[in-house]
Amino acid sequence: MSKTATLEINGQKHEFPLITGTENEVAIDIKTLRGATGGVTTIDPGYKNTGSCESGITFLNGEEGILRYRGYAIEDLADKADFLEVAYLLIFGELPTKVELEKFHADIKEESVVDDDIKKILDAFPKAAHPMGVLSSLTSALTAFNPSSVNVDSEEDMYKTVVKIMGKFPVLVAWAMRKKSGLPLNYGDDSLGYVENILKMMFGKPNGEYTQNKILVNALDKLLILHADHEQNCSTSTVRIVGSSHAGLFASLSAGISALWGPLHGGANQAVLEMLEAIKEDGGDTKKFMAKAKDKADPFRLMGFGHRVYKNFDPRAKIIKVAADEVLSDLGIEDPVLDIAKGLASEALSDEYFVKRKLYPNVDFYSGIIYRAMGIPVEMFTVMFALGRLPGWIAQWKEMRARKEPIGRPRQIYIGENHREFKTIDNR
Numbered sequence: 227m228s229k230t231a232t233l234e235i236n237g238q239k240h241e242f243p244l245i246t247g248t249e250n251e252v253a254i255d256i257k258t259l260r261g262a263t264g265g266v267t268t269i270d271p272g273y274k275n276t277g278s279c280e281s282g283i284t285f286l287n288g289e290e291g292i293l294r295y296r297g298y299a300i301e302d303l304a305d306k307a308d309f310l311e312v313a314y315l316l317i318f319g320e321l322p323t324k325v326e327l328e329k330f331h332a333d334i335k336e337e338s339v340v341d342d343d344i345k346k347i348l349d350a351f352p353k354a355a356h357p358m359g360v361l362s363s364l365t366s367a368l369t370a371f372n373p374s375s376v377n378v379d380s381e382e383d384m385y386k387t388v389v390k391i392m393g394k395f396p397v398l399v400a401w402a403m404r405k406k407s408g409l410p411l412n413y414g415d416d417s418l419g420y421v422e423n424i425l426k427m428m429f430g431k432p433n434g435e436y437t438q439n440k441i442l443v444n445a446l447d448k449l450l451i452l453h454a455d456h457e458q459n460c461s462t463s464t465v466r467i468v469g470s471s472h473a474g475l476f477a478s479l480s481a482g483i484s485a486l487w488g489p490l491h492g493g494a495n496q497a498v499l500e501m502l503e504a505i506k507e508d509g510g511d512t513k514k515f516m517a518k519a520k521d522k523a524d525p526f527r528l529m530g531f532g533h534r535v536y537k538n539f540d541p542r543a544k545i546i547k548v549a550a551d552e553v554l555s556d557l558g559i560e561d562p563v564l565d566i567a568k569g570l571a572s573e574a575l576s577d578e579y580f581v582k583r584k585l586y587p588n589v590d591f592y593s594g595i596i597y598r599a600m601g602i603p604v605e606m607f608t609v610m611f612a613l614g615r616l617p618g619w620i621a622q623w624k625e626m627r628a629r630k631e632p633i634g635r636p637r638q639i640y641i642g643e644n645h646r647e648f649k650t651i652d653n654r
């Protein structure tokens with residue numbers, strides 16, 4: 227492989243270094259492009275061909291359907307680790323020892339109380355408010371109650387801020403859900419495991435003991451692991467670019483939550499369930515909806531299908547599909563929507579339009595079926611995605627700040643009016 231790429235512009239040749247990553251991915255380093263060429267830049271809507279950074283956190287190979295966190299295969303982590311271990315791995319770079327994990331969890335529990343005045347902000351929301359908007363607002367509000375979390379120039383400050391958000395975020399998630407269901411807010415029980423306590427905070431009733439269901443605990447733990455990071459996706463890129471202005475971590479996370487909310491991104495898991503329900507209500511005619519998805523005149527897309535990077539099966543979708551079968555059968559639930567999903571997937575996987583465009587089920591296609599089986603309301607599905615993605619966002623923000631990345635500020639090609647003389651209002 228040559229060490230440089232040559233670009234010829236107006237008969238002049240310019241050489242740019244090629245950089246190669248540890249998985250042999252190659253990029254043209256164009257840091258000097260504008261200066262070397264007298265102002266020529268690149269343009270790449272949606273950054274389909276553009277790398278924003280070098281990162282050592284997550285590796286994806288979209289053609290082969292590979293996903294690894296810090297070098298560990300997602301299949302191994304989903305099967306053998308728990309979510310807090312994976313969070314530690316993503317944020318600090320290594321799987322924790324038993325002692326390290328116990329200390330991490332103890333430090334998180336120390337910081338899992340939220341200032342009671344946050345409840346006044348939550349109270350101000352209408353019950354009908356979408357929980358993603360509530361979560362984004364409350365996450366940003368955390369800065370006001372934890373001002374020291376903004377300047378994280380030392381490792382110690384960074385660690386304190388990490389355990390603060392790992393402790394408080396699940397509380398905000400549970401409170402956003404309970405606000406909609408009218409249940410009193412609570413803190414669960416910090417003698418429980420991290421994921422057990424999340425379930426108790428979400429579902430505990432004030433008039434009785436909450437009984438843990440191992441099936442639900444394992445299912446949620448696996449789902450959170452599968453959502454924990456995914457390199458430079460839309461919401462993670464948002465967290466990084468907001469943090470690159472040296473805004474605090476909580477403000478950066480709040481922006482990432484808003485980006486994840488969109489139905490083309492994390493909001494797809496809610497959109498998938500709504501689509502499957504619509505197909506069921508419509509008599510289960512999947513062929514009609516497939517035709518709509520292929521009709522360019524129709525804005526309808528097959529939600530949960532397609533991916534910017536995966537041009538093969540999303541490895542997470544494979545794992546979630548198996549888990550959905552297990553959870554439903556363990557819970558003794560017959561969900562016709564799962565059958566519709568399977569029917570849709572098998573039709574799409576043999577349909578020329580989808581095959582040609584390499585559109586496969588993604589992480590959002592089956593996850594909602596498990597969330598629903600767990601009794602989680604559909605409007606909370608994307609909040610659960612954010613709960614899983616939290617450690618990935620933290621890890622990526624921490625890496626961006628540690629590497630002292632410059633403020634993110636893309637260029638553009640102007641296509642508006644050329645200079646024109648001002649006209650006073652009487653002359654317009």
Ligand code: SDX
Nearest residue numbers: 456459490491492494519527528529530531532533534583
């Ligand atoms: C996530 O980036 C990440 O890593 C994200 C994520 C993560 O973990 O962070 O993996 C999570 O966001 C998963 C994606 C969830 N979104 C959806 O399920 C929404 C439905 N999918 C699409 O909107 C779409 O596939 C995207 C947004 C996911 C990807 O869009 P791209 O890469 O910009 O691809 P594109 O829109 O250019 O599509 C290429 C072609 C187009 O047709 P042509 O113009 O070539 O004829 O494929 C078609 C698209 O119309 N197409 C679809 C389709 N997805 C793409 N047609 C019908 N249904 C679909 N779902």
